[in-house]
Amino acid sequence: MVDGAIAGAVGSAALNVVSYLDVAVRARPTSSTPEETVGRLAGLAHVDLGPEDRAANRRSGLGAVLGYALGIGAGAVFGMLAGTRRMPLAVATSLLGGAVMATTGGSLAVLRISDPRTWRPSDWVADVVPHLAYGMAAAATFNRLRPPSARCG
Template sequence: MHAITKGLLAGAAGTTALNITTYGDMLIRGRPASGTPDEVVGELAYRTGISPGDPKHGPNRETAMGALFGYATGLAVGAAYGAMRDRGGRMPRWLAGPALGAAAMAGSDVPAASLGVTRPTSWGTRGWVSDIVPHLVYGATTAMAYEAMPARRGLLRRRAA
């Protein structure tokens, strides 16, 4: 299996694990979903002059696009990991999970902070834990899923006739 394909699949597994962790936290604490992804999409739409639609449908499109951005981030980090591994890049196994989690977290938090949608300095302990833990779960799952998949095989050999 090609390393980038492995990375995409591992990133999909990690993204699923991140979502399960996040929704589990919402269930246990009774907290609402974060509006940050929707707000990022809204801010991007405003800055680019693209309307998400009328007042009835626009907010729904922003919510959907925010979720799709999250999936894209998870898949992209996984694919990048696969590409790095394909080119001989290695890191200690204990570091792969946290590094992938940090990359995915940066992929969502940096744009949100850069657009002024959120200020991480104001999050507090609960806010940071709610962000860090799911991303660490993402990273660990992505790294383990990648390692669990078979390595790329060489060219098929012809059987001797």
């Protein structure tokens, strides 16, 4: 589980780097969905984030923390399920990246922040590519942390 959490943290960093590179290359705005998610969750939990100027800063900070928590948590769950096994990189990449992407997209839909069914192809690319980076970085890190006896080949 600890190895999975470490792998999830590495994957989360990779996802953020790829996302911010996309922002820089395409000069697109950053996503507001993390902040909107925090705002919606705070409202559902009846948590007051303070006056609007401070609440905006809290939503921004907590949005980033929420993303890392999801990535680290997904890695930890993956680590518990994988046990001592080392998985093929393509399989682990797909499982990790797909699970985080589905969780993120599903929560956006459930909270009525965004509807992935209405996304344009460029929206999907902006979502799929960073999640693949997450999956690949997390999977490679997890496999690297496996003891020699658990490694294939």
